[in-house]
Structure formats: structure tokens, C-alpha cells
Amino acid sequence: QVQLVESGGGLVQAGGSLRLSCAASGRTFSTYTMGWFRQAPGKEREFVAAITKSGKTTYYADSVKGRFVLSGDNAKNTVYLQMNSLKPEDTAVYYCAANAGAVIKTPAYYDYWGQGTQVTVSS
DSSP states (O other): OEEEEEEOOEEEETTOOEEEEEEEEESOGGGSEEEEEEEOTTSOOEEEEEEOTTSOOEEEOTTTTTTEEEEEEGGGTEEEEEEOSOOGGGOEEEEEEEESSSOOSOGGGOOEEOOOEEEEEEO
16 A cells, blocks of 8 residues: 655746655555646646656656656655646646556556645746
């Protein structure tokens, strides 16, 4: 069993930055593919970024590539999502998730989810 707790959301102006954190308890997150997803009102949950179990490879949605950076700290069992040059369309609830397999972008394959943290970007 893995428990995930996100933090770091908030209100920021367009062009600003936020860093989201996802702390994992239970089995170490190096056992899991770790992903970030987001869901805006009235929209489906969408893939944002993921990091493989080895921590060597990261994947990004085209909409955030070049602006968001995903990193991990094995010692702290925490993954981070640094979000720069934020846009109003980035406004959503952001979720951290863990996947025991190797699937990257499909939410249904993720086994564990955090409670989500709200990110609001004002124009």
C-alpha cells in the first residue's frame, strides 16, 4: 500500500511559478512509476508528467513541455513538479499517482492517487 500526499498548490499570476510536492509513504516510490495528472472543471483527467521507476527518464505532455520539470528525491520519498511560465489554462486540480507497472500516460493504470491540490493561474 502507498499513500500519496500532494502539497504546494495555490493561486499565482500568469507567468509565475509553483512547485508541487508529492510525498509517498509505504513502499519506496522507486518501486513505482510516478505520475502527475490534472483535471479542470468539466474536463477529463489528463496526463501532465511522469518519471520511471529508475528515475532516469521523464515524460511530459506537449502542453507543458519546456515549462514543467519533474524530479524525484529517493531519500525523501518525494517527487516534485516545478511549474514555470504558468498559463491560465494550467488551472486545475493536480494529482500525484503511483503505478506499479510501466504505463505512463493512462490514468486507469495507476494504482494509487493522492487527494489533489488546486492550482489556479490568474490572467
